Amino acid sequence: MNETGLSGEEIRSFLEASKGQDLKYERVLSSMCTYPHRVAVEAHMGFIESNMGDFGLFKGTYDLEKQVIGSLGQLLHLPNASGYMTTGGTESNIQAIRSMRNLSTPGAWCERPNIVVPDSAHFSFDKVSDILDIELRKASLDANLKVSVKSVEALIDKNTIGLVAIAGSTEFGQVDPIERLSEIALHNDIFLHVDAAFGGFVLPFIDDIHEFDFKLAGVSSIAIDPHKMGLSTIPSGVLLFRDSEQLEGLKADTPYLTVSTQYTLTGTRSGASVAATWAIINYLGKEGYRKTVSGCMELTFYLLQELERIGVYPWIEPVMNVVALKVPEPDLVRSRLAKEFNWQVSITQNPHCLRLVIMPHVTAGMIDSFVRDLNEVLMSLNVPI
Ligand SMILES: Cc1ncc(COP(=O)(O)O)c(C=O)c1O
Incomplete structure (x- = not known):
């Protein structure tokens, strides 16, 4: 300097x-x-100092965040979904699996927990495995580059805490057979996280119908990124949970802040991207x-x-x-x-x-x-x- x-x-x-x-x-x-989008940029600039890590100081921005969660929950067929705005798909995926791990039965039933992900899963799941010390089991793909349901079933055992499905794979833009994976998750009483970081802002807006969201009873969480096809500013990700208990599984005490608990991975967090995301989803509809x-x-x-x-x-x-x-x-x-x-x-x-x-x-x-x-x-x- x-x-x-x-x-x-x-x-x-x-x-x-x-x-x-x-x-x-x-x-x-x-x-x-x-x-x-310029509407997102304008909103972002107006909230540049707002810190959602201490949202008691920024009640207006926090209210916008709750509205974003409600709107995207509604888009994905669960208006009362719980969740928060992350920095993007990577953080959403880490937190979704961390919540699964924290809510799963510890002890003998879970010697070392594992999750079953498609071979096409984003590399953020390798980070998940490293950070959380969870075994990553990669299921093979079929000729259409969707995960093979048979391969997923064969990889599930007593230490499996959850499955991951991709709605818009990074490399191929393919959507896994999520209806079938939802049934398998329900049958095995395990979580199912859908990584719709890219596809979440595409699939609801195309003519072809792909079932991938909370309409399916087995889907327990979804990652959807406004900073990709949502046209918001970076960093804007959203993690949605079916049950508030899943968000509670991420709770940490924050004694010195205006609020006593946090559910997020990062501490200080951008209120600017909350405002940008609220602005663009309401502007475009x-x-x-x-x-x-x-x-x-x-x-x-x-x-x-x-x-x-x-x-x-x-x-x-x-x-x-x-x-x-x-x-x-x-x-x-x-x-x-x-x-x-x-x-x-x-x-x-x-x-x-x-x-x-x-x-x-x-x-x-x-x-x-x-x-x-x-x-x-x-x-x-x-x-x-
Ligand atoms: C399907 C999917 N999941 C997760 C991610 C990671 O998102 P980010 O780079 O915003 O952390 C990406 C990135 O392209 C992705 O395509």
Whole structure:
């Protein structure tokens, strides 16, 4: 740290230069985040000092948080859901499993607790396993990249405290057979957490019906991220529980604050993202999200139509705005797209594909130029597609 501070002008110009090195979303086809909506940004800026870690000081913001939980609970068929705003899917997943662990019977019945997750689960579950010392059992996927119900059943034993299902997998945008997993959870009297961090703001707004939420009696908690397809600011995640007892399972005493208990993983927490999320969900409403999602889906199908012209096909028919493409040498293709054309795309592991996410910042013009550039890279590889 310098002895004396820089001037406001120096700070601004330094920050501008740093921001100039950041990639613009206009070249990004790999991210599950996007530009937040201006209504969310405005609300965020208005609440920048608000700390939800000591919400007794910020009663108005806390009330907004309760309204966000109520609105998203209602969207996911449980208006009186319990929960709170997290920093995103990772924290929601950690806390959901921590609550399962805390409410499960300790002792002989649980030598070392385990959870069964799809092989397609986000890497945040590896962190869950490490932090909570819970065994992670990965169930295999079927040909459509949904978790195999048979594989899940085979992995359940007396130490299994819960199952995880994905509603919109990170790599493939696929939705697991959650109706069946709900029945299995009920039958075995264990929890079922649904990771809808991405799909939670997509599935309710598309025409195809996918049962994934609290309508299913076995679903005990859901992660849904406003900072992904919800168009809110970062960090905005939401964790919802069916029963208030599950939230109580996360309780910690906070003797020196204005409130005596906390249920969150972090202490100090952003009231700005609470305000941003409240603002955007109330500004857009279901109608606004339907419009956003249908725009992304139309572009997803436009992309597939253009890719077909150059002989490139998806591994599965996209369920949502995530596409995994069969191309030869995906790693090489990815790095050449980045180096030669400044495109950011990503890679899936198993199967090994080129992955694109068609977020609200993507336009038809971007797709046209991406397909042209991809074709050029593929032609120069000189291998059959
Ligand atoms: C399905 C799913 N769950 C969890 C996460 C983690 O979310 P975050 O990065 O907000 O912690 C992601 C991130 O892309 C995701 O796709």
